[in-house]
Amino acid sequence: MKEPASIEIGLNAAIVGVRDSQPNVLVTREGEKWDALPYGPFSPLDHRTLDIGLRNWVREQTGLELGYVEQLYTFGDRGRHAQRGDAGPHVVSVGYLALIGEEPQMELKDASFGRWYAYLPWEDWRAGKPDILTDEIEPKLKQWAEQCESDDAREAALTRPERLRICFAIGSGADWDEEKVLERYELLYEAGLVAEAMRDGRRAANHWKDLPQLGRPMQFDHRRVLSTAISRLRGKLKYRPVVFEMMPETFTLFELQKTVEAISGHHLHKQNFRRLVENGGLVENTGDVSTETGGRPAKLFRFRRDVLLERPSIGVRMKAGRA
Amino acid sequence: MKEPASIEIGLNAAIVGVRDSQPNVLVTREGEKWDALPYGPFSPLDHRTLDIGLRNWVREQTGLELGYVEQLYTFGDRGRHAQRGDAGPHVVSVGYLALIGEEPQMELKDASFGRWYAYLPWEDWRAGKPDILTDEIEPKLKQWAEQCESDDAREAALTRPERLRICFAIGSGADWDEEKVLERYELLYEAGLVAEAMRDGRRAANHWKDLPQLGRPMQFDHRRVLSTAISRLRGKLKYRPVVFEMMPETFTLFELQKTVEAISGHHLHKQNFRRLVENGGLVENTGDVSTETGGRPAKLFRFRRDVLLERPSIGVRMKAGRA
């Protein structure tokens, strides 16, 4: 066992919100091409906890004061943080998810909101199956599954076709699991199909010629952190009342539905959504209405904050449905 | 911003299994009193990923080769790792959950299995509400809720009575959420009611005299890691087929039920459990029976490994029920 190399802990925040039915994430754009999440090293002397460190960095870099924050995952693999050679300390990156309600009006220094689905276009099924899946991703992945070299398959628990089935619903009778966002991104990375794989010098990336850009890339492993955030959020939506962290004080049920759809990436059955939310006791009527919807005025609701005190508090349950 | 202090990343494994209806965790017992989880620092030069580092440390310390491994959480707070003064590098600890089927027969060097509920006795409700809750914990916590000093309450989102309600179901109409294992342990720590709080020199710990020992303590923040592991496992049980990682190759449905009960800490309705598991398609009949149960022989089942390839694969759903 050698003398431990110097380690740096990077704190990364995926700060997300929804506006006009578009889920967004806060990014800093330093060098035009590679967007980045707000980021900074953990300094135990200045930060009593990791959470506090994260909040400090975000405040410093964007001027934003975070509310709801949740730790996602700690990534330690070498090489995913490359960009410049491989010098410097080894960076272990801790990803965080932060939710904001209304996107701040104030000017954010060096930061702006970018759409989730610009980075991960295959994740938005609200208008049906995205073309990029049929046209680009599926053919390439099938090719990748066939050219499975023996040394790659050695001890893998699953074969490549099995993995395609699970992650991308490629194969008979499989269907799309909206929560497998991270697994999908990682599979694309492993197959060398995203720009970060090329940047990190992954061998698989060299197999491909004239590769179209599959989603906007990010610096470091930030697109992986974003994928983790979306996975977590899509899962949590169903069993904790987290959507409300991303809503204004009052809202109509359809606005709530639009937000859930934006996050989960697919359509819901309107009447049943309404029934579930209303009967679930998560919201209460304010008495006011909004006439901005075009047709009959919509009742305005507010989140019942006290459900947080109640039992295993339920989320916004939902099954996919027609528009 | 000062020069970053030296950081060490500690990898800790909560390796759990169930035997004879008792859930256990692998501990090393160095100094008699303070049990510890298998533990070691992450060394980026030797370990390509955090997971690999963890597996190496466990192999080295116990001789055990891990199968199912899942990262839990990364804790960075100062002071929770104390024990000896506050010298040395700052330690950030990454907790892992590992599941093992049959506990190994081989002699484990310097390690043995300890019962979960020896460390967290208030978590086992299989024989009804544990006495330690009624007799020791609830009175002390109520006292703690009352003596809420102004400087503690300053910016907390929830009041102490509210927190007792949520975590310990103290108060009217609240009931016990089996998944809040970590929240409960952390509350006890904050209230100074567990030995680790005293060890770490927490102020709250000094308020109490002749405090009975609430569960067996552990070294460092390992009881917190264990609590995180149990929380995660209890939650995951319901939506992923993870129990089967902890079962032998073939098993009866009642054995499966006993395992689920051991983990979740409460009883299930036997007939409904059987219905859910059988109809859920998670298991298949082997054709053999086991006569070791006393009465009518029980059919033996095996886990259908291929469900892992299927859709959002469901776990062992369950609601509490009578014995």
Add this chain to the structure above:
DNA sequence: CCCTATATACTCAATTCGAGTATATCAAAA
């Protein structure tokens, strides 16, 4: 006043759930 767009309410069959009762099959006791 009618048309269109949206919101909200109600319906209904299918399925799942919770909580039982009933029956089957072993081993050991009588």
Add this chain to the structure above:
DNA sequence: TTTTGATATACTCGAATTGAGTATATAGGG
């Protein structure tokens, strides 16, 4: 051999939840 006790497995039934609709209400614009 029969009884008894223990356990496993099967079946029942009302209540609740779900999926997928149809029906009605209320705004604004011609």
